[in-house]
Amino acid sequence: MGLRAQVRTRDGWAVQHAVMTVTDMTGTQVIRAAADEEGSVRTDAPLSPGPYTVIVTAAGYTPAASTAFVTATGRAEAGTVVLARQGGVELPPPGIWTLDPAHSSVAAVAQHLGISSVHGRFLEFGGRIEIAEDLEKSRVEAVIGAASIDTGNGMRDGHLKSPDFLDVERFPEIRYSSTGVVPAGPDRWTVRGELSLHGVAREVDLDLSYLGTGPDPWGGVRAAFRATAELRRDDFAMNYNQVVQAGISAIGATLRVELDVQAVRGKRLPGV
Incomplete structure (x- = not known):
C-alpha cells in the first residue's frame, strides 16, 4: 500500500x-x-x-x-x-580542487574480437582542477602512470605495456592539460584540452558532467564529476592490429575513456 x-x-x-x-x-x-x-x-x-x-x-x-x-x-x-539542479550550469566554488585517487577511477574500454569489450583501469594518477571566476577559463591538469594499467590479466597487461601499445619504458606518463571549458547543457560541459599519450600530443575533448558538491567526514568539501572521451589508437601511433578470421581486428580501433572523479577543495588532500 x-x-x-x-x-x-x-x-x-x-x-x-x-x-x-x-x-x-x-x-x-x-x-x-x-x-x-x-x-x-x-x-x-x-x-x-x-x-x-x-x-x-x-x-x-x-x-x-x-x-x-x-x-x-x-x-x-x-x-x-x-x-535538475537550479541554475543548471553552476560549477563548484572558484579555487583549486585536488583529485582524490582513493575515491576516483580512470578506466578505459576497448572492443575485443568485434563481439565484446575489455575493461581496464589505471591505478596511479593525480591532478587538480582550477575553477576560475570566469568559468570558461577553468583548467584541468592530470597525469597518469602508464605502467599502472590493470585489466585483470597479467599477460594482457604486459602486452599493453609493451611497444605495441603504451611502451611504458619510453613513455611512462600520460598527461592531460585543458585549454578551456564550454557549457554544453544543464550540468554538462565540454572540456577542451591536449592529451599526451605514447609520445603523441592530440587535442581531446572531455564530455563532463558535474554531479554535485558537499562536505566530507574529514572536514573538507568535495566535488564529483563524471567525464568520457573517445580516442582512436592510430591517432597516438598505437597501430598494433592482429587480424582474426573474416578480417575482424582482435582489438578495436577506438578506446572509450571513462572518468569518475572526486576532488577535494584545496591544494592538499586530508592527512597529506
Whole structure:
C-alpha cells in the first residue's frame, strides 16, 4: 500500500534530502515523506483509488511535479523522479580542487574480437582542477602512470605495456592539460584540452558532467564529476592490429575513456 518513488539527479545519483508531497485532486495534502539515503520514498498509508499530484522538492533543485494513479489496492508507483539542479550550469566554488585517487577511477574500454569489450583501469594518477571566476577559463591538469594499467590479466597487461601499445619504458606518463571549458547543457560541459599519450600530443575533448558538491567526514568539501572521451589508437601511433578470421581486428580501433572523479577543495588532500 501507499506510494513508491525513486528520486535521482540527471546522472543517476540519489537525492537524499528530497521531500515528496502528495495531494488529491482538491489540492488537499494526503502524504508528505522524505527520501532515504538511497533516494527512495516509501509510504505505507493506503490511498483511495484515483489520480494524485506528486510534487518532489529538494534544496538546490528545481521542483518536479507529476501525476500518479492509485489502483484499487491502494498502491501507486511514481517511478523515478528526476530533479535538475537550479541554475543548471553552476560549477563548484572558484579555487583549486585536488583529485582524490582513493575515491576516483580512470578506466578505459576497448572492443575485443568485434563481439565484446575489455575493461581496464589505471591505478596511479593525480591532478587538480582550477575553477576560475570566469568559468570558461577553468583548467584541468592530470597525469597518469602508464605502467599502472590493470585489466585483470597479467599477460594482457604486459602486452599493453609493451611497444605495441603504451611502451611504458619510453613513455611512462600520460598527461592531460585543458585549454578551456564550454557549457554544453544543464550540468554538462565540454572540456577542451591536449592529451599526451605514447609520445603523441592530440587535442581531446572531455564530455563532463558535474554531479554535485558537499562536505566530507574529514572536514573538507568535495566535488564529483563524471567525464568520457573517445580516442582512436592510430591517432597516438598505437597501430598494433592482429587480424582474426573474416578480417575482424582482435582489438578495436577506438578506446572509450571513462572518468569518475572526486576532488577535494584545496591544494592538499586530508592527512597529506
